Amino acid sequence: MLTRSPTLDHLYRLFPDSPDRPAxxxxxxxxxxxxxxxxxxxxEHMTVTVEEFYGGPVDVRVLACRRDGDEYARKILLALRDGGRVVQFGLVRIDLGVCPPAVRDAIVEGKTPLGRVLIEHDMLRRIEPAGYLRVRLSAGMADWFAAPPGRETFGRLGVIYTGDRPAVxxxxxxxxVR
Structure with a gap:
């Protein structure tokens, strides 16, 4: 069962050996x-937000994933299609049981950002931020972002709902941001 108030610890427990975990x-x-x-x-979906901010589409790179029945989790990077610069890191846990087969298949395939899949299928549109984070980049995360380790950035935790049920x-x- 998904929670209505995910934390950094909660989501990183999905990938316990992650050397990229930031402070x-x-x-x-x-x-x-x-x-x-x-x-x-x-x-709003972050896919749309970062595409508008950077002026172009983003592609997803799946770093790791795991599945246990209808629970699917993955670590991803969003990178600009033009140039490949990484603009976002993400960890998600999804209840695939609430997804129609076409949505479930597109998510698990891992070729399209989650936000784009949900928008294209007009699904799971209520997004509630659960908290905001001041982040100090780990060495691994800094490499993805081409930034020095310890550099400050920001993030958010959130839940995407289907009806009143947490789905993501x-x-x-x-x-x-440069």
Missing amino acids: AEVVSAADVPEPYHRLLVHT EVLEILAP
């Missing part, structure tokens, strides 16, 4: 500075 602290929405505030403090838990960490 992070919970902050209020008011403490998220621009341009991160504009990128994180909203109820998500951690989204943005690349440091």
